[in-house]
Amino acid sequence: MSEITLVEAVNLALARAMSEDKDVLLLGEDIGVNGGVFRATNGLQARFGRERVIDTPLAEGGIAGVAVGMAAMGLKPVAEIQFSGFIYPAIDQIINHASRMRNRTRGRLTCPMVLRSPCGAGIHAPEHHSESPEAMFAHMPGLRVVAPSSPARAYGLLLASVRDPDPVIFLEPTRLYRLFRQEVEDDGVELPLDACFILREGADATVVTWGAMVPETLAAAEKLEEEGVMIEVIDVATLKPLDVETILRSVEKTGRCVIVHEAPRTAGFGAEVAAEIAERALYSLLAPIKRVTGYDVVVPLAKLEKQYIPSVDRIIDGVRQVMEAS
Amino acid sequence: MGNIEMGFDLHMDLVQLLSPSGEISKAASKSAKDIERLVRFYRAMTRTRIFDNKAISLQRTGQLGTFASALGQEAIGVGAAAAMEERDVLVPSYRDHAAQFYRGMAMSECLLYWGGDERGSDFKNARSDFPNCVPVATQAPQAVGAAYALMARKEDRVVVTFIGDGGTSNGAFYEALNMAGVWKTPVVFIINNNGWAISTPRELESAAETLAQKAVAAGIEGRQVDGNDVIAVHEVVRRAIDKARSGGGPTLIEALTYRLGDHTTADDASRYRDPEVVRAQWTREPIARLRAYLVSEGAWSKEQEAELHKECAEEVDREVAAYLNASPLNCDAMFEHLYAKLPDTLQWQREEARRFAQRSANGNGNGHV
Numbered sequence A: 001m002s003e004i005t006l007v008e009a010v011n012l013a014l015a016r017a018m019s020e021d022k023d024v025l026l027l028g029e030d031i032g033v034n035g036g037v038f039r040a041t042n043g044l045q046a047r048f049g050r051e052r053v054i055d056t057p058l059a060e061g062g063i064a065g066v067a068v069g070m071a072a073m074g075l076k077p078v079a080e081i082q083f084s085g086f087i088y089p090a091i092d093q094i095i096n097h098a099s100r101m102r103n104r105t106r107g108r109l110t111c112p113m114v115l116r117s118p119c120g121a122g123i124h125a126p127e128h129h130s131e132s133p134e135a136m137f138a139h140m141p142g143l144r145v146v147a148p149s150s151p152a153r154a155y156g157l158l159l160a161s162v163r164d165p166d167p168v169i170f171l172e173p174t175r176l177y178r179l180f181r182q183e184v185e186d187d188g189v190e191l192p193l194d195a196c197f198i199l200r201e202g203a204d205a206t207v208v209t210w211g212a213m214v215p216e217t218l219a220a221a222e223k224l225e226e227e228g229v230m231i232e233v234i235d236v237a238t239l240k241p242l243d244v245e246t247i248l249r250s251v252e253k254t255g256r257c258v259i260v261h262e263a264p265r266t267a268g269f270g271a272e273v274a275a276e277i278a279e280r281a282l283y284s285l286l287a288p289i290k291r292v293t294g295y296d297v298v299v300p301l302a303k304l305e306k307q308y309i310p311s312v313d314r315i316i317d318g319v320r321q322v323m324e325a326s
Numbered sequence B: 001m002g003n004i005e006m007g008f009d010l011h012m013d014l015v016q017l018l019s020p021s022g023e024i025s026k027a028a029s030k031s032a033k034d035i036e037r038l039v040r041f042y043r044a045m046t047r048t049r050i051f052d053n054k055a056i057s058l059q060r061t062g063q064l065g066t067f068a069s070a071l072g073q074e075a076i077g078v079g080a081a082a083a084m085e086e087r088d089v090l091v092p093s094y095r096d097h098a099a100q101f102y103r104g105m106a107m108s109e110c111l112l113y114w115g116g117d118e119r120g121s122d123f124k125n126a127r128s129d130f131p132n133c134v135p136v137a138t139q140a141p142q143a144v145g146a147a148y149a150l151m152a153r154k155e156d157r158v159v160v161t162f163i164g165d166g167g168t169s170n171g172a173f174y175e176a177l178n179m180a181g182v183w184k185t186p187v188v189f190i191i192n193n194n195g196w197a198i199s200t201p202r203e204l205e206s207a208a209e210t211l212a213q214k215a216v217a218a219g220i221e222g223r224q225v226d227g228n229d230v231i232a233v234h235e236v237v238r239r240a241i242d243k244a245r246s247g248g249g250p251t252l253i254e255a256l257t258y259r260l261g262d263h264t265t266a267d268d269a270s271r272y273r274d275p276e277v278v279r280a281q282w283t284r285e286p287i288a289r290l291r292a293y294l295v296s297e298g299a300w301s302k303e304q305e306a307e308l309h310k311e312c313a314e315e316v317d318r319e320v321a322a323y324l325n326a327s328p329l330n331c332d333a334m335f336e337h338l339y340a341k342l343p344d345t346l347q348w349q350r351e352e353a354r355r356f357a358q359r360s361a362n363g364n365g366n367g368h369v
């Protein structure tokens, strides 16, 4: 066992998946010789060959469409979209085909593919490199949407995604790619794709988050503990299908809930979490649900990105608001 | 490959008027050899290169974000921009500051953009030019639409748009060519074929012998030009612009060049290409080539060279200072230009942004872990 970063864990899971299943192949821009712009596929072309690690022409719609065709014919493609800001032409293939191939053919043809893409702000990247599009995918029936927040979860969730018989959108927060290391054993053990993870227990308030905002939320939890406020931190991890039960159980215990995400607020995935709680645990609530999110603005260029991403302070403030209410 | 029915030659001849060693072709017209103009081109290319050097060093010292240099590709931007009228419209990619500078974009604007500040796209000059376009190829259909608008409004203006070799693999590029062909819009597409799309070499992008021949399927004229020969680029683009202006419709021009630098400052090209190949390409680069010609014509001296470098360095220093001293952005900027008028429902979000910006300014920890 060794300590690895999140991006190294992605690499490890891909290598594992490829060595255990000959039908798994990778495709994307600059993923071969260059190992991907973030090095997520570093060394994999040298190891598995150019036929299984394909440097594609620059065409996201094409990449997604090719992956659909490959998947329907028995391969298990893992396609990389270099940045999620360039994922939009691929959405046509995902929503019109990948997500409904099984349904359209009554199970005759299926689409076991993974679309991986880095996402989120905070790394001083150029324009269109800092998007958080998870809610768009979560809105599409027939998909799974996964957002890892640690090396170990990236490894286990990606393995499960590749092995899953249906299409999975796997959104990797660039801010966490090299933020910290963690021991990850390359044991081929996957993590469930239908479960939230309770990262920290607490009785006072539930904070639900995922992906890039997990470290900020954990930092807020530590500061709040100094004030004597114990929050329960839930990493959603798989946004779709959503493990509502884990969230409800927590909210029933704490009676208070804050939802934190980086994407803009309106119609963000936080709205879905809030709606589930409102429908099914309203009477357990001691205070209105609070969302701490990116503003409803175009994610700004580097100079203002810190002002955009929900800060530890904003999360703490959100928790204080639900603590003070009632 | 031979002629096809439409009268296009699939095997387009590469237009070159100035050889890599600086000899002028007999085919060069008198006006193409206009020394005053060539000196202007030389100065503009040099100015861009000196800027690029500075921008890279700013990035390396943490004073600029990721930056895409035009090293070795200066002739395409300068030759094309010089063929445009001020009133024409440039729809750029993200590596086209050679053209943008020629059209009056301030270096400080370019730095603001790559420094992570939207004000860099609010050009003081060439105010109808489009901003940089990062999502590759998305600019191509926009260029067709812009040209359609100019045509519909009977304005005597044309559109020039750039795209990379990698960009020509993208569906949006084909759609744009096709629409331009159908509607005969006054647009000139210029492919900056620098051999690479980050680490992906030209031959992995397309099995087509040339990228210019992609014009054929769209029913428009395609040309191939030596993109390191500013004289040829200028000639070929000028003719395409004249044609567009007089109602003759679009042209696709493939300009062959080479990316002498990394893709951007975030890239390390030594991972995927042989430095020997790059070294060999330095013998073809556009600035030394034009200098050799100007010197052979007695039109350029060591003293002028030194003077030009001094002038450019001074300009770059002034512009860097303007960039570094730009007034600080505050969080209101995120909301300011989102809509013509900020909806009332967003006012509270701006208040919240202000409240937390204040805290971090007071050192109260905007703690990003």
Ligand SMILES: Cc1ncc(C[n+]2csc(CCOP(=O)(O)OP(=O)(O)O)c2C)c(N)n1
Pocket: A029, A058, A060, A082, A083, A086, B095, B134, B135, B136, B137, B163, B164, B165, B166, B167, B168, B192, B194, B196, B197, B198, B259, B263
């Ligand atoms: C649609 C899209 N996909 C991917 C990227 C990431 N990316 C930025 S530049 C680039 C390569 C572009 O190559 P080319 O078109 O040849 O232009 P060059 O950079 O060589 O000027 C890629 C893949 C992007 N910006 N847009």
Ligand SMILES: [Mg+2]
Pocket: B164, B165, B166, B192, B193, B194, B195, B196, B197, B198
């Ligand atoms: Mg290129």
